[in-house]
Amino acid sequence: MFFSVVIPTYNRLPILQKCLRALEFQHLREDTVVTGYEVVVVDDGSTDGTLEWLDSHRQELSKVRSLSQDHLGPAAARNLGVEQAKGDTIIFIDSDLVVTENFLQAHADALVQGQQQLGSDRVFTYGWVINTNNFDNPSSEPYKITDFSAAYFATGNVAIARKWLEEAGLFDTRFQLYGWEDLELGVRLKQLGLKLIKCPAAVGYHWHPPFNxxxxxxxxxxxxxxxxxxxxxxxxxxxxxxxxxxxxxxxxxxxxxxxxxxxxxxxxxxxxxxxxxxxxxxxxxxxxxxxxxxxxxxxxxxxxxxxxxxxxxxxx
Known part of the structure; x- marks a missing residue:
């Protein structure tokens, strides 16, 4: 199992830096089924110096490959990331998500357990997304009832075999404005018979500035x-x-x-x-x-x- 973590981004450089550094230091067990991983960042036409920062930090971010496109929206960005990914398993997160050090191992364990329990590989995993305003230490935020999500397929923190994305037809790039491109793909994945496996051990802290x-x-x-x-x-x-x-x-x-x-x-x-x-x-x-x-x-x-x-x- 080789993971490709696909991250679309648009003008989120400060939190993207934290996101990528967290992914650089992942703990994988000696008996892990994960043979390796990469992080594919797709810049969706940012104007905040994202590409320049990625280029100047290549040595620090050894797992990262960066791609770029005009500002076409997250659906097109995720499709480009999947098309260029090397992995057989895709993990989607957002560029304002900071994950824990066992994030990848948790998704891998849940995928294996789900396949064994169901006797099928038509599964995908969805981790916890904890909302926080704490930029300096996002992982200090506890899980709250308002963090619960009943979504079937949401790209904030999800792992799925690449073949199912390709069979479903990837994201519809007509969704260029805000919202629904991931849940729409989820309808097509459900039609293929895929089952959602909750994975609370794969935690991501979703940062956003305090409301004003x-x-x-x-x-x-x-x-x-x-x-x-x-x-x-x-x-x-x-x-x-x-x-x-x-x-x-x-x-x-x-x-x-x-x-x-x-x-x-x-x-x-x-x-x-x-x-x-x-x-x-x-x-x-x-x-x-x-x-x-x-x-x-x-x-x-x-x-x-x-x-x-x-x-x-x-x-x-």
């Missing part, structure tokens, strides 16, 4: 993008499960409409309260409250994109 009000315009834009990509997801897989995932149901319209009072609780009307919480040292609580109007923007984005799709279909 300056982030809100970008977060709103991401929710609108996620709505548009959600409709593309539904076009490909018009099922009730997908509608639930992308929040394109009457239930979500009512839920977020009521909680946001029809959009009246928004980034403007809640700014003072959110800033109060931030000033009290509670940025995470402020973010969770902001999700009320962020989800409202998402639902509005979904239905606007769906209406646009229907309009184009009837006028064609």
């Amino acid at each position: 009000l300056d982030q809100i315009p970008q977060m709103i834009d991401r929710e609108i993008q996620r709505g548009r990509m959600g409709v593309l997801f539904y076009q490909k897989h018009p099922t009730w499960d997908v509608r639930m995932m992308i929040q394109m149901t009457w239930l979500h319209r009512i839920l977020w409409g009521v909680l946001s009072v029809g959009g009246r609780l928004n980034e403007r009307t809640m700014a003072s309260f959110l800033q109060y919480l931030i000033n009290r040292g509670k940025p995470q609580l402020a973010l969770e409250i902001a999700r009320i109007f962020l989800n409202w923007y998402n639902v509005q984005g979904v239905y606007a994109a769906y209406a646009d799709m229907e309009k184009k279909r009837y006028s064609a």
Whole structure:
């Protein structure tokens, strides 16, 4: 089993440095099934000096190979990484994830155990992703209930045989905006009969800066993008499960409409309260409250994109 850790990145150099250094020092047991590993970094058109830093640190980062492309999005970046990878097993992580020293061994053990238990190699593993604001020592963050994910296939921390990715058709590069490209591939993997094996021993610490009000315009834009990509997801897989995932149901319209009072609780009307919480040292609580109007923007984005799709279909 040879691992290729594929990491798309775009303007995340400071945390990418921590990400790659953690992968450089992996502990593999003497009896491991892992014959070796590489780290394939795909730069998606960064403008923060990522490629130059990678080039100047080649000796330090002996496991890293770097590739580059124009800014085409994470789906295209991951596809390029898989196509150029040497490994028979692919691990996807994000470039703002810092892993523990037994990360690769944990995925390998879970893959082997899963295959033995199921009597099949149609398995993939999903590790823990722990969210943290602690840049200096991200691994000090404990696991929290808010870190739980029910996603079937999410590329924040997943290991899968390369052949299944190729049989499923890799990522759909039409997902150029934010969101859903990994879960859409997950639908196709599920159709191939692959089983998800949870792997809590493969821990990655997902760093993001503490929430502040300056982030809100970008977060709103991401929710609108996620709505548009959600409709593309539904076009490909018009099922009730997908509608639930992308929040394109009457239930979500009512839920977020009521909680946001029809959009009246928004980034403007809640700014003072959110800033109060931030000033009290509670940025995470402020973010969770902001999700009320962020989800409202998402639902509005979904239905606007769906209406646009229907309009184009009837006028064609």
